[in-house]
Amino acid sequence: MTEPAELDRILAAHAGREGSLLPILHDVQAVFGHVSEAAERAIAHALNLSRAEVHGVVSFYHDFRTAPEPRPVVKLCRAESCQARGVEALAARLRADGLVKVETVYCLGLCSVGPNAMVGDTLHARLTPEKLDVLVGGLA
Amino acid sequence: MKDVGMSTTVRISDDALALACGADAVAAAFEAAGCTVERVSSWGMHWLEPLAEIDGAGFGPLDVADVPAVLAGTSDKGIGPIADHPFIASQQRFTFARAGKTRPLSLEDYAAHGGWAGLARSREMGPEATIAEVMASGLRGRGGAGFPAAIKWTTVAKAPATPKYIVCNADEGDSGTFADRMVMEGDPFMLIEGMAIAAHAVGAAKGYVYIRSEYPHAIAKMQAAAQAARPHIAPFEVEVRVGAGAYVCGEETSLLNSLEGKRGEVRAKPPLPALEGLFGQPTVVNNVLTLAAVPWIMANGGAAYADVGFGRSKGTMPIQIAGNVKYGGLYEVGFGITLGELVEVVGGGTASGRPVRAVQVGGPLGAYHPPADFHLPFDYESFAAADGLIGHAGLTVFDDSVDMSAQARFAMQFCAAESCGKCTPCRLGSTRGVEVIDRIRARQGRSADAVESLPQIHNAKKRARGLADEIALLEDLCETMKFGSLCALGGFTPYPVLSALRRFPEDFGAVSADAEAAE
Numbered sequence: 001m002t003e004p005a006e007l008d009r010i011l012a013a014h015a016g017r018e019g020s021l022l023p024i025l026h027d028v029q030a031v032f033g034h035v036s037e038a039a040e041r042a043i044a045h046a047l048n049l050s051r052a053e054v055h056g057v058v059s060f061y062h063d064f065r066t067a068p069e070p071r072p073v074v075k076l077c078r079a080e081s082c083q084a085r086g087v088e089a090l091a092a093r094l095r096a097d098g099l100v101k102v103e104t105v106y107c108l109g110l111c112s113v114g115p116n117a118m119v120g121d122t123l124h125a126r127l128t129p130e131k132l133d134v135l136v137g138g139l140a
Numbered sequence: 141m142k143d144v145g146m147s148t149t150v151r152i153s154d155d156a157l158a159l160a161c162g163a164d165a166v167a168a169a170f171e172a173a174g175c176t177v178e179r180v181s182s183w184g185m186h187w188l189e190p191l192a193e194i195d196g197a198g199f200g201p202l203d204v205a206d207v208p209a210v211l212a213g214t215s216d217k218g219i220g221p222i223a224d225h226p227f228i229a230s231q232q233r234f235t236f237a238r239a240g241k242t243r244p245l246s247l248e249d250y251a252a253h254g255g256w257a258g259l260a261r262s263r264e265m266g267p268e269a270t271i272a273e274v275m276a277s278g279l280r281g282r283g284g285a286g287f288p289a290a291i292k293w294t295t296v297a298k299a300p301a302t303p304k305y306i307v308c309n310a311d312e313g314d315s316g317t318f319a320d321r322m323v324m325e326g327d328p329f330m331l332i333e334g335m336a337i338a339a340h341a342v343g344a345a346k347g348y349v350y351i352r353s354e355y356p357h358a359i360a361k362m363q364a365a366a367q368a369a370r371p372h373i374a375p376f377e378v379e380v381r382v383g384a385g386a387y388v389c390g391e392e393t394s395l396l397n398s399l400e401g402k403r404g405e406v407r408a409k410p411p412l413p414a415l416e417g418l419f420g421q422p423t424v425v426n427n428v429l430t431l432a433a434v435p436w437i438m439a440n441g442g443a444a445y446a447d448v449g450f451g452r453s454k455g456t457m458p459i460q461i462a463g464n465v466k467y468g469g470l471y472e473v474g475f476g477i478t479l480g481e482l483v484e485v486v487g488g489g490t491a492s493g494r495p496v497r498a499v500q501v502g503g504p505l506g507a508y509h510p511p512a513d514f515h516l517p518f519d520y521e522s523f524a525a526a527d528g529l530i531g532h533a534g535l536t537v538f539d540d541s542v543d544m545s546a547q548a549r550f551a552m553q554f555c556a557a558e559s560c561g562k563c564t565p566c567r568l569g570s571t572r573g574v575e576v577i578d579r580i581r582a583r584q585g586r587s588a589d590a591v592e593s594l595p596q597i598h599n600a601k602k603r604a605r606g607l608a609d610e611i612a613l614l615e616d617l618c619e620t621m622k623f624g625s626l627c628a629l630g631g632f633t634p635y636p637v638l639s640a641l642r643r644f645p646e647d648f649g650a651v652s653a654d655a656e657a658a659e
């Protein structure tokens with residue numbers, strides 16, 4: 001499906017739903033990997049909002065990106081419980097490697113078995129330097 | 141084990157934490173060995189995950205390689221009957237009564253273990269008596285503020301405007317917490333039943349569960365459960381909505397803006413959400429654990445719930461023991477247990493084996509407590525009196541390798557990253573806070589800057605600032621954030637910062653009070 005057709009399908013699926021902007025943005029990001037300027041315009045038009053309003057929402061939330069990310073993304077939890085279990089030493093190792101995109105998240109709800117990371121919807125607990133190397137190596 | 145093979149049923153959790161620890165592979169290995177595998181909720185003994193249960197006996201933490209020995213009866217990972225394990229046997233599980241025992245999405249299991257009894261009784265009694273029962277339980281909001289649930293419900297019930305909404309706050313952003321996640325992944329129908337009782341009590345027709353996007357497994361289970369439960373809760377309906385990675389959206393008015401499709405900025409109160417909430421309509425906003433406690437209360441009576449607890453904190457609290465701790469997991473118990481008992485007896489001290497130095501209670505906006513506070517009973521008022529809070533009841537344990545000035549810096553950095561931007565003390569103060577703490581950490585002070593040196597500036601110091609000046613500045617900044625912020629993100633960030641500074645002064649270049657006392 002072409003991009004505009006796919007966008008239309010998403011917009012039609014949410015038509016008439018109350019407070020539909022976030023669900024629409026989640027779907028757009030899931031399909032296209034990001035929320036482009038063109039998508040912002042189409043969404044604004046469909047919801048009778050200005051593009052500035054839509055962009056204001058996109059830019060407020062950490063989850064939405066405005067440009068595609070070609071690299072695999074590893075979301076590494078760096079909140080307090082994972083800090084207490086040594087995540088900062090792991091983070092320091094990762095910084096050198098540019099083949100995967102390492103994003104910081106604050107808590108994955110696995111705070112008793114950290115350090116933890118999420119790739120897509122897959123969770124990884126009890127990370128050690130060795131386990132992290134295998135994980136990142138498998139993605140890059 | 142005598143009967144191995146086809147007749148053996150193995151129960152393994154499919155909760156996100158068990159999956160993260162490798163439960164799927166272990167389950168597959170049991171299946172490959174001819175066992176019947178049932179995927180159930182987690183018992184909450186996280187250090188033992190993946191935990192397998194065979195005829196009531198537990199084995200964990202398991203690896204695929206352990207499976208043959210478990211089946212042959214030669215495994216050294218047996219813990220005996222799970223229900224008799226001290227971690228479980230010493231709990232008072234009301235909300236988590238079914239944990240480990242039922243298949244999360246099985247309506248049969250739910251009904252067979254007491255499900256829907258609370259809703260049935262609420263329907264028999266009618267809305268007013270339902271609220272009275274919740275009032276009698278003394279149930280207070282479990283999201284952090286501890287506001288009595290029945291009072292909020294009464295306001296919504298009496299509001300003339302319709303439609304009304306039930307909003308379940310499942311944003312659970314605090315580090316060190318996972319009880320909401322465990323409810324949604326382990327016993328989703330209980331939460332839906334709680335929402336349906338609330339809806340019946342206040343006259344709402346629609347409910348939303350706002351779940352953070354970091355919880356994909358909880359989202360999937362709640363969506364499936366909301367669909368499957370439709371006949372049980374009709375005409376009430378529950379819809380799942382997904383957050384987008386903003387901590388502040390756990391604040392109730394920010395959450396409502398987010399549900400409406402707006403930036404998650406905090407709203408000024410009044411108007412109260414109970415009167416003008418979602419889309420300007422009367423709205424109950426309650427935490428997952430608040431709503432999940434309601435079916436038990438309705439089925440067993442408010443008085444039975446209020447029998448347990450401490451002071452004005454009635455009932456049980458699902459406490460989450462996390463961080464650098466040996467036996468981490470979910471521990472539901474009546475209020476009043478001491479912090480020290482939770483950390484050292486239940487939690488077994490640190491996982492690293494080093495001494496405990498600090499415990500952060502109540503998430504990123506909670507205070508850091510040294511072991512000197514271990515006598516504190518776990519309840520709202522006792523922690524408030526000790527300049528702390530229990531929040532969503534997460535404990536994050538740190539050993540003696542922690543640098544408390546780094547933790548104070550992180551608190552400010554987190555506030556800067558997550559601020560909604562509406563008010564200046566939080567939006568700018570947090571960044572200035574990081575800078576001041578950096579200077580304190582570098583023990584370097586600074587000279588007056590270009591603006592401070594101007595002759596027109598009368599109220600700034602012209603001389604160089606030393607460490608003591610910088611610490612005074614940090615305290616001053618915390619006062620400003622505390623009293624000048626609209627919501628608790630800016631307003632409570634001073635808790636971790638000031639507790640680190642005052643209880644662990646040696647990490648900020650000062651002579652510790654203990655050291656002085658020892659001299």
Ligand SMILES: Cc1cc2nc3c(=O)[nH]c(=O)nc-3n(C[C@H](O)[C@H](O)[C@H](O)COP(=O)(O)O)c2cc1C
Binds near residue numbers: 311
């Ligand atoms: C920054 C911030 C984050 C919050 N995060 C949550 C949260 O994740 N979950 C929650 O239930 N309450 C959270 N709260 C508290 C809510 O504003 C609100 O008090 C709560 O949802 C009310 O429900 P309760 O009375 O059942 O606790 C947060 C508050 C603030 C200021």
Ligand code: SF4
Binds near residue numbers: 388406558561625631
């Ligand atoms: S304190 Fe911070 S998060 Fe709260 S309203 Fe003000 S700017 Fe927003």
Ligand code: FES
Binds near residue numbers: 078082106114
């Ligand atoms: S702090 Fe890392 S998972 Fe909660």
